[in-house]
Amino acid sequence: MSAPPAVTEERPAPPPTQGGPAPRVQQGRDPRRRGLLPYAFLLPTLIVLAAALGFPLVRQVIMSFQEYGLAQQFGQEPEWVGLDNYAQLLGDGYLWTVLLRSVLFCLAVSAVCMVIGIALAMLMTRIGRTPRLALQVALLLAWAMPHLASLTVWQWLFDSQYGIVNWLLVNLGFDDFAGHSWLLNRMSFFVVAGIVVVWMSVPFVVFTVYAGLTQVPADVLEAAELDGASGWQRFRMVTVPMIRPVLLIVGLLQIIWNLKVFTQIFVLQDAGGITRETNLIGTYIYRLGIGEGQFGLAAAASWFILLVTVGLSLYYVRILLKDEAAS
Secondary structure (H helix, E strand, O other): OOOOOOOOOOOOOOOOOOOOOOOOOOOOHHHHHHHHHHHHHHHHHHHHHHHHHHHHHHHHHHHOOOOOOHHHHOOOOOOEOHHHHHHHHHHOOHHHHHHHHHHHHHHHHHHHHHHHHHHHHHOOOOOOOOHHHHHHHHHHHHHHOOHHHHHHHHHHOOOOOOHHHHHHHHHHOOOOHHOOOOOOHHHHHHHHHHHHHHHHHHHHHHHHHHHHHOOOHHHHHHHHEEEEEEEEHHHHHHHHHOOHHHHHHHHHHHHHHOOOOOOHHHHHHOOOOHHHHOOOOHHHHHHHHHOOOOOOHHHHHHHHHHHHHHHHHHHHHHHHHHHHHOO
């Protein structure tokens, strides 16, 4: 005898939902765990940063409220003075002179870096492969050269007796530049310092902006050209809006770096510049602490300058956050 056929129970099909099939529900995943996963990956980095920067920052904050000088370096207990260091700094007219000088130098150098860097980046998009590679290699060499080595070359170029700059100017008919010392005059000192800083900073701007330009769709530029837009109009109305996030980030970094420039100014001062007339924020804090032994005042000045840097950068940060929220 054959076995009776198996009876299968028919289950009613689920009612169809409007707008398409019912979504598939994935079980076994907790959304809260998925939300905490990025923070878990960031935790080791945060621990390293806290260990490397936490103690120096806390020590500097404490020192800014103390009278900490050479005596404390040899074991004497520092005296707690509260806000006296900050009051002394804010009442010192020379600090405001250095701050104004630093801001003007930072804005001027940053603007020149951005203009030259964008121009060279645009040039790299229009020239052939061989000249583009040659330009890239030259920029990399300028960027990779150690600061002290490059500053030695620049000192020789602007030397009052043997410098090639004075020699060229004299041969072009400017006889007043015979034996001219570029570092003794405050304005010419900052001209030389600005040239050096621009020469070292432009490669970063060029490569970053060039990377952004390569992402601009060619068909959009061609459509604008067919509509009758000139080269300047295509750059201003099409290219700049598309690479605006890159320009904002590069501009922000230039302001931060050029506001706290130190090595170029310090080396040129030692080469003949008048220190008090050419101090910027970095050299001012260094000479206040290391040079004069007033470490409490130097720590207070460091925190004050940090607030100034944040204030100058706040405009760019606000624009970046606004663009990110809009996107």
